Amino acid sequence: MAAVRPHIGRERPSGGFELYSWYFFRVSGLLLIFLAIGHVVIMHVINTVDEIDWQFVADRWNSPFWRAYDWLMLFLALLHGLNGARLAVDDYIRPQGWRVLAHSILWTLAIVFLIIGSIAVLTFDPSRFETLAQAGG
Amino acid sequence: MTTETMRDVHRATTRGITAYRGYRPPPGMISWALHRITGLGVLLFLLLHIVDIFLVNYGPDTFNELLFLYRHPVFRIGEIILVAGLYYHAANGVRIILIDFWPAAYRYERQLFYGVIAVFLAGFLPTAFLMIRAMLQAGGA
Numbered sequence A: 001m002a003a004v005r006p007h008i009g010r011e012r013p014s015g016g017f018e019l020y021s022w023y024f025f026r027v028s029g030l031l032l033i034f035l036a037i038g039h040v041v042i043m044h045v046i047n048t049v050d051e052i053d054w055q056f057v058a059d060r061w062n063s064p065f066w067r068a069y070d071w072l073m074l075f076l077a078l079l080h081g082l083n084g085a086r087l088a089v090d091d092y093i094r095p096q097g098w099r100v101l102a103h104s105i106l107w108t109l110a111i112v113f114l115i116i117g118s119i120a121v122l123t124f125d126p127s128r129f130e131t132l133a134q135a136g137g
Numbered sequence B: 001m002t003t004e005t006m007r008d009v010h011r012a013t014t015r016g017i018t019a020y021r022g023y024r025p026p027p028g029m030i031s032w033a034l035h036r037i038t039g040l041g042v043l044l045f046l047l048l049h050i051v052d053i054f055l056v057n058y059g060p061d062t063f064n065e066l067l068f069l070y071r072h073p074v075f076r077i078g079e080i081i082l083v084a085g086l087y088y089h090a091a092n093g094v095r096i097i098l099i100d101f102w103p104a105a106y107r108y109e110r111q112l113f114y115g116v117i118a119v120f121l122a123g124f125l126p127t128a129f130l131m132i133r134a135m136l137q138a139g140g141a
């Protein structure tokens, strides 16, 4: 039975980092169905770029729920996506040196974007701009 | 070599590349290629999106001034394509996970892929309708 099974997708890795990575893809993917698609429906379909502006973001991030939602999505999507880019790197880049370089770039991107994304989601304080916002209508 | 492939090779060598017109990709190749392209495409947008959201920290003037970019028709069409990519990736991701944890599902590989297309269309068609309508109402086109 097992012997006739054709290759569909990727074999499950047998252990180590690759097995954690394999599970992480699946667990984060299932969570992202709710987080990312919920986000798209709320921010791109129900509301659109016509309604969304600075004030919209400020109002939304008044709620700790949306900050937590957005931060969790940031964390999962960034690691899922960059880890996916790593799979593509491993498929297309063979020479060891280039591979190390590409992996270093991906993990650097992960750290840098996680930091700037977290600063945006967690430290944003609209009251700093209160007077500006009123002046701007 | 089967007679069929021998005939193909013969045709290819005597009549040039057009003899390959009947070629079909092996099952799973298209779904896999789309999964990779949409995953990397959504990732690219995510990186851009983190940078633009970072700008809320610079106050309403800076942020609102840059919004003209996202309201530009070219960006709005890109946005619709992005949503299509995400929907496909999500639907196909569920299919991959299903086959991983329920091995017998490989026998329904083709049907499952049609299911992915059906789920994708059921989600994307209403989404695209609403997004295009909003875009036309804004007079962007």
Ligand code: HEM
Pocket: A010, A022, A025, A026, A028, A029, A030, A031, A032, A033, A036, A037, A077, A078, A080, A081, A082, A083, A084, A085, A087, A088, B035, B036, B038, B039, B040, B042, B043, B046, B086, B089, B090, B091, B093, B094, B096, B097
């Ligand atoms: C919406 C829910 C999502 C689900 C259910 C999902 C599911 C999956 C699954 C099952 C894989 C295969 C991993 C493997 O081969 O072991 C994968 C790969 C990948 N995903 Fe997602 N994903 C989702 C969202 C995202 C998002 C938001 C991004 C981008 C930021 C993304 C980017 C990628 C990339 C780049 C790959 C690698 C594809 C490859 O090269 O083989 N995914 N995803």
